[in-house]
Amino acid sequence: MIYSLLVLSSPFSGHCSRSAAEFAHCVIARGHTIHRIFFLDAGTLASAASSVSAQDEDTSLKGWSELADQHGVDLAICITSALKHGMLDQVEADRHERRCATINPLFTVSGLGQLVDACASSDRLITFGG
Amino acid sequence: MTAAPKKTVLIVLRHSPYGSGLAKAALDAALASAAFDQAVDLLFIGDGVLQLQPDQDSTSLGMKNMGRQLASLPLYDIDHVYVDAQAAARYNMDLSKAPLHTRQLDDHEIRQLMVGYDHLLGF
Amino acid sequence: MILHTLNASPSSIAFMDCVNIIAKDDALVLMGDGVYAALADTDASKALQDTDARLYVMAADALAAGVTNLAVAVSRIDMDGLVALTETFPRQQAWY
Numbered sequence: 001m002i003y004s005l006l007v008l009s010s011p012f013s014g015h016c017s018r019s020a021a022e023f024a025h026c027v028i029a030r031g032h033t034i035h036r037i038f039f040l041d042a043g044t045l046a047s048a049a050s051s052v053s054a055q056d057e058d059t060s061l062k063g064w065s066e067l068a069d070q071h072g073v074d075l076a077i078c079i080t081s082a083l084k085h086g087m088l089d090q091v092e093a094d095r096h097e098r099r100c101a102t103i104n105p106l107f108t109v110s111g112l113g114q115l116v117d118a119c120a121s122s123d124r125l126i127t128f129g130g
Numbered sequence: 131m132t133a134a135p136k137k138t139v140l141i142v143l144r145h146s147p148y149g150s151g152l153a154k155a156a157l158d159a160a161l162a163s164a165a166f167d168q169a170v171d172l173l174f175i176g177d178g179v180l181q182l183q184p185d186q187d188s189t190s191l192g193m194k195n196m197g198r199q200l201a202s203l204p205l206y207d208i209d210h211v212y213v214d215a216q217a218a219a220r221y222n223m224d225l226s227k228a229p230l231h232t233r234q235l236d237d238h239e240i241r242q243l244m245v246g247y248d249h250l251l252g253f
Numbered sequence: 254m255i256l257h258t259l260n261a262s263p264s265s266i267a268f269m270d271c272v273n274i275i276a277k278d279d280a281l282v283l284m285g286d287g288v289y290a291a292l293a294d295t296d297a298s299k300a301l302q303d304t305d306a307r308l309y310v311m312a313a314d315a316l317a318a319g320v321t322n323l324a325v326a327v328s329r330i331d332m333d334g335l336v337a338l339t340e341t342f343p344r345q346q347a348w349y
Contacts (some may be wrong), residue, residue, distance in 0.1 A: 001340065006251060008152070009260075009349075014285055016260055016349075019311070019332070026336045041155040080158060081151070112162030119139050120168055124339055125249040129152075130260035130267070130285060130349025142346065144270060176270040216273075237273045244255055244274070244346065252347035 003027050004035045004118035008129040010042035011060040017046055020128040021063030028071055036074045036118040037067070039107070043128075044077040044087045047107035061104065068106040076110035077103070137248035139163065139170045143178035145253065147196035148188060153181055156253035157199055164206035171210040171247070172203075174232070175240060178253075179217045182228040201229035212243060255279045256342035257306075259287035260349040263297035267348040274346075277305035280338055282330070284311040285349075288320045291327045298324035311335065 005024060009016035024034055039046055046064055053059045067073040077087060082103070083096070089109045090101040103109070119125055141160055145152040156172075163170035174182060186197035203211070215234035218225055225232060235243060244250055257275055259282070261267035268290060275281055281301065283291050290297040291310040301308055302324060310320070312329040323329070330338070339345060 003339075008155070008253070014260075015314075016285055019284065019314075022332050023335060026332045030333070030336050030340075032336075040159070041151045078155075078158075081155065084151075112158055113166055115159060116163050116166045116168050119163075119249050119251075120137055122137075122249075124343075124345075125139075125251065126339060126345050127250075127252045127347035128260075129252060129347050144267070144348075175274075176266050241255070241274050241276055244344070247344060250255070250344050250346045252349070 001032045001123040002035050002121065003032055003124045003126065004122040005037040006115065006125065006127045007037060007039045007043040007046065008041050008127065011046045013042070014130065016128050016130055017043065018058065018060040018063060021060050021067065023126065024067050024073065025063065034067070034071070034073045035122050036076055036114060038115045038118055039075070039077040040115070041081050042085065044082040044085050047075070047077050047082070047087050047103040049102055049104045065104065065106055075107045076114045077107050078115070079109050079111055082109055136168060138246070139168070139249045139251060140173055140244060140247040141170055142173050142175060142250055142252045143181060144176045146177050146180040147186065148191065148193060152253045153196055154194070156251070157196070159251060159253070160203065160208055161206060164208055170208060171212070172208065173212045173240065173243065175214040176217050179213055179221060179223060182213065182225065182230060182232065183223065184227040184229070197229040203230060212240070214240060254342050256338055256345045257281045258345060258347050259283050259290065260285035260347070262286040263290040263295070268297065271348040272300050272304060275304045275306045280307040280309065280342060282309045282311065282335060282338065283327070284314050288315045288318050291315065291320055291323050293322045293324045298327065302326045309334070309338070
């Protein structure tokens with residue numbers, strides 16, 4: 001089956017974002033395909049490149065990175081939410097005259113059309129919020 | 131956009147208009163669906179019905195008026211809009227004055243509505 | 254058939270909204286703060302049992318929360334089990 005995920009949870013509030021990444025890994029392990037993972041609202045913070053967590057704590061970034069690195073999963077962050085949350089790639093940083101990009105390059109700044117496409121193209125659309 | 135067969139989508143709105151970014155995110159998703167000619171229906175449930183509160187004026191908050199934005203949805207052919215009747219009654223809401231025309235549903239009808247869609251997007 | 258996921262405590266509006274809607278053909282997975290609704294002999298777990306829906310709790314989340322005394326009708330699942338449920342249930346409603 002083809003899955004897409006909609007992630008609304010901030011990675012810094014509870015552990016839902018981390019669970020979403022773990023879910024995605026299990027989806028692949030069970031032989032399914034992930035069409036796209038779309039991050040919206042506070043979910044876009046998952047792309048933060050410079051977040052530093054305590055040494056004895058895991059973050060969701062490792063889980064998301066491995067999905068992109070090892071499985072080529074499309075990690076799309078909604079441009080409107082991303083900008084609002086300070087998540088900018090180099091193009092947006094230049095466009096809005098910000099000092100530097102702030103997102104991990106494994107994430108792609110995208111439009112909501114990618115979420116619409118994910119809905120149209122997937123057998124399962126799983127939402128993670130709260 | 132792929133040429134895949136269309137899936138039916140119900141956007142489920144459960145949060146108040148100004149207390150979080152979720153109401154705006156849901157509205158943006160609805161408008162994007164309309165822009166890409168993918169039909170989407172809306173269900174306001176629980177505190178989501180507060181987005182339909184008449185006479186919203188968010189000017190002094192420096193935020194866009196959610197009521198006014200919802201009122202424009204029929205222009206984009208988003209006109210299957212459902213509302214949790216019990217929640218509206220709990221807030222003593224006069225839905226005849228809401229920014230959008232809605233069809234009121236009870237809890238049983240809400241679930242019957244939900245099972246008719248391929249995807250449920252919970253905001 | 255709907256797979257419901259609840260990521261909010263049983264004191265929340267999300268819990269109330271979910272319980273009002275869920276039906277016996279559905280399944281509910283408790284995660285995050287939702288795991289507290291699985292505590293045995295509480296009004297919350299009784300309300301869930303009365304829905305006759307299939308009830309699950311994410312094992313890791315319950316363990317973290319110290320929720321070990323589960324209501325009889327609630328089964329522990331891991332992430333693989335959650336994916337398996339999404340294979341069976343065509344649509345998911347996230348409550349949070």
